[in-house]
Amino acid sequence: MTMGEELRAWLPAGGFGEELYVFDEVDSTNTTAAALAHDGAAEGTLVVADHQRRGRGRGGSRWETPPGTAIALSLVLRPSVEHPQRWTGLGALAVADGLQQEGLAARIKWPNDVLLEGGKVAGVLAEADWEGDRLSHLVLGIGVNVRRGSVPEQGLAFAATCVEEHAGRVVSRVRLITAIVQALELRFAQLGSARFLQAWEERLAYVGEHVRVEMGQVTWEGRLLGLGAEGEARLLLADGREVSCTGEARSLRPVRSGR
Ligand code: BTN
Numbered sequence: 001m002t003m004g005e006e007l008r009a010w011l012p013a014g015g016f017g018e019e020l021y022v023f024d025e026v027d028s029t030n031t032t033a034a035a036l037a038h039d040g041a042a043e044g045t046l047v048v049a050d051h052q053r054r055g056r057g058r059g060g061s062r063w064e065t066p067p068g069t070a071i072a073l074s075l076v077l078r079p080s081v082e083h084p085q086r087w088t089g090l091g092a093l094a095v096a097d098g099l100q101q102e103g104l105a106a107r108i109k110w111p112n113d114v115l116l117e118g119g120k121v122a123g124v125l126a127e128a129d130w131e132g133d134r135l136s137h138l139v140l141g142i143g144v145n146v147r148r149g150s151v152p153e154q155g156l157a158f159a160a161t162c163v164e165e166h167a168g169r170v171v172s173r174v175r176l177i178t179a180i181v182q183a184l185e186l187r188f189a190q191l192g193s194a195r196f197l198q199a200w201e202e203r204l205a206y207v208g209e210h211v212r213v214e215m216g217q218v219t220w221e222g223r224l225l226g227l228g229a230e231g232e233a234r235l236l237l238a239d240g241r242e243v244s245c246t247g248e249a250r251s252l253r254p255v256r257s258g259r
Contacts (some may be wrong), residue, residue, distance in 0.1 A: 002022070003174060007177060011182075016181050017044060017046040017181045018121075019042055019044065020045075021048070021074075027049065027078065028055050030076035031056075032049075033075070033076050038167075043076060044075065046073060046074070049072045049073075050072075051072075057123055058112060058123065064152050070141050070147070071142065071143065071173055071177055071180075072141075072142075073177060074140065074141040075140045076139060077137070081135050085231045086228040086231045087138060088231075090114065090126075090196075091184070092122075092203075093196075094142075094184040094187050095162040097186075097187070098180035099121075099152075101179040102176065104205065106122075107203055107204065107205035109205045111249065111252075112124040116163070120159065121145060121162060126140050127141065144176065146173055148162055148164065150162055158161045200227060206254050210222070210224075211223075212253050212255050213233060213250045214252075215245055220245060232245055232246050
């Protein structure tokens with residue numbers, strides 16, 4: 001069976017992924033999904049590719065998706081505009097949920113990275129298309145390193161890992177995609193709720209630890225307290241002030257003594 005046939009067999013009818021596009025190769029699944037959304041694709045339309053020629057990461061970085069090794073998926077969503085800061089968290093939380101189905105306890109490095117034992121295993125790129133203050137669509141792109149060949153060997157600002165390294169066995173990409181897409185559907189329905197925020201916060205990495213958050217020109221260092229009402233990272237600074245960092249932050253890093 002092809003990956004597309006397998007996915008069709010695994011994804012429940014009538015839910016996210018009912019409209020499914022599977023490619024051997026694309027430039028970026030986010031670009032393809034955005035074009036489909038622009039042409040009126042329904043909410044829940046799913047684009048999956050085995051290989052991305054020009055995969056994109058946050059902040060204009062490249063995202064490698066070598067063939068046969070990783071998951072590259074993008075989902076078309078048309079959410080209400082009330083909670084835009086939660087959109088990235090939605091992707092990260094769904095990946096963590098999906099990994100839990102594989103018996104793996106993932107943490108979320110705020111705002112958009114998913115970690116297994118401290119190494120980055122997945123990233124989320126949420127791209128919204130606005131017409132004035134009206135949201136035309138949101139594309140939620142998710143990249144997961146599954147096999148060893150998907151982990152870039154150099155040029156990374158943060159240590160990377162892959163799912164199979166931690167599972168200690170072969171992991172089916174189709175099964176993991178299915179679990180992530182089902183989690184996306186479930187969590188999307190909870191997006192406006194306190195329950196969503198609680199689930200996100202429960203998965204948060206480095207809570208209680210000293211972290212550094214880069215926000216444009218400003219860098220904050222302090223103890224990570226948890227999430228604010230919209231999913232901002234709350235930091236307690238050394239002078240006792242509390243600051244909230246929005247999802248526009250470039251990066252969050254643990255600051256450990258001796259480093
Ligand atoms: C990051 O951590 O910088 C975000 C990486 C997001 C990568 C995914 S792979 C599927 C989708 N298509 C892309 O071009 N990017 C996202």
